[in-house]
Amino acid sequence: MYTTLFWIIIAIVVFDFAFEKVLDYLNFKNMSPTLPKALKGIYNEEKYAKSQEYEKVTSRFGLISSSFSFLLILIILFTGGFGLLDEWVRGITENIYFRTLLFFGVLGIVFDFLSLPFQLYSTFIIEELFGFNKTTAGTFVLDKLKGWGIGAVIGGGIISFILWAWLSTGNWFWLIVFGGLSAFMIFMTMFYSRLIVPLFNKQTPLEDGELKTAIETFAQKTGFQLDNIFVIDGSKRSTKANAYFSGLGPKKR
Template sequence: MSVYLIVIILIVILDFAWTQYLSYRNRKRMSPDIPPQLEGIYNKEEYAKQQDYQKVNSRFGLYTSLFSFVVMLIVLLLGAFGWLDELLRQYISNEIGLTLTFFGVIYIVNDIITLPLDYYATFVIEERFGFNKSTKVTFWLDQVKGLLLTVILGGAILALITWLYGTLGSYAWLYAWGAVTVFSLFMTLFYSNIIVPLFNKQTPLEAGELRDAIESFSKKAGFAINNIYVMDASKRSSKANAYFTGFGAKKRIVLFDTLINDLKTDEIVAVLAHEIGHYKKKHTLQGILISVCYTGVILFLLSLLLDNKDIAIALGGEEASFHLGLIAFSILFTPVSLIIGIFSSIHSRKNEYQADAYAAGFGLAESLISGLKKLSVKSLSNLNPDPLYVFFYYSHPTLLQRIE
């Protein structure tokens, strides 16, 4: 075994052990008794259901993670990535075609393995707790549409980056950075116009009390917006949400129809005030800039590994290639990603507090609290997670922290 392979396997093992340790700590917090700080939010029956839901999901997550971990170890120890590379080279000489076919095969194999798990999660777990509203036809159509989007968009980006790294030498990562940045900005602007309609209907919010209240608050906040849409999220799940997308003339507010059904008008306005707070506090712009910088660092570091033949040999191959370098990099970068993820979560939670404070500044604190309580209970959210688990994984503060 090469040093690279030993390091790669060690990272995979430590990553699995660490994530499962955090999940174990989170499971230890579960109890049939309502903690004092949750009294008045959950009643006894709702809390028992929430605990059951968390246990089922945690157990399912453990089994699926263990399965993925074992499969990855077998693939690495048998040199399956290198074997696939050598097999495809017998029929494909073009580097771009080779890379696309290589990841295409991996994507299909992964889909075959994970589809039954996704189906079980949707039609057994989510169905059991009353969340699933999706039909089997909708589920399979989503899979086909997702596959086509991955092939068209993912394939185009992957082909472009492969070509850039293969032809432009040491500066290729700069051009790849530019290409990915342009694509990301395009998706930020047009995601809700192009991608969402493939899966959900979005209709303008009808005139009435809710639209009047939203427009009234928007004027008060100095946030001009006419694009307020309702999305038929209830065709898949009973869980509620809302989101803000785009910027400039392309900014748009999208309300899940489940949100409108579950919350009162003042609570919906408070939730939207929170989302507008993100925009007003420049969090959207911050997120874009951080993402652009993060992408640049990743693409630069990736360029340092692509010509390393030892990396390819560690994965079972015989010569350096873009796709084997990308596989190795995705694993070797895991510890760095974990550290960056900590700072990202801290920054995200800070932004959530600021957005809450923005809504509270308009006298909407109590409406936001009552709305968040309803959403948390409706989705059976874990309101008493382990603090270390929260520190590493939560992009939002817990409900109790936000209330305080």
């Protein structure tokens, strides 16, 4: 017998999926290969048409992959999959921290493996079709392993912190978690490019020249204090990305 709380959870999951798909449909409906008048003379018409076609293909594929995830969640909920997993981890260890980490770890790995065919198709079929893909099989596997490692360290740390706060701080739980997670997000915003990016990409300082001068001039005009400009080897995975700003305060780059 399903409880009222169960049906509330189901309703939230269904509403979230339906609302997101409605927004996606509205965006998809308004896509057009015709270059807007405001962009004529600024953006290449052929490239714009290609970008719109790319968005349509990725939107259709996104509908398939998100529908799969949605149905998977419903199946797990209705079959009691989360409860079965909880019983299994309880039989392995009585330590609440290890039990919680094992629960979410297994859940994350299972979901990632089930979504692997979609990741492979997106990278090696769709991206390849539009000439964007530069990722090799070796890079894909290595990135996946690194992602799991980072997820285990950061995700495990966050889960452990939340669990500790819940068990130890009583009524202050919500405030301590809010403060801790806020501090962590600020820290990651400041140091992401120094701590995480080097695990996946090589960053080298941009040499003095016309490009560096133009970037610095633009940053000054917009009031964006910028002391560090780097070149990243992002093209070893894709030809899409070109430039981005990262950091906060004195750690902007």
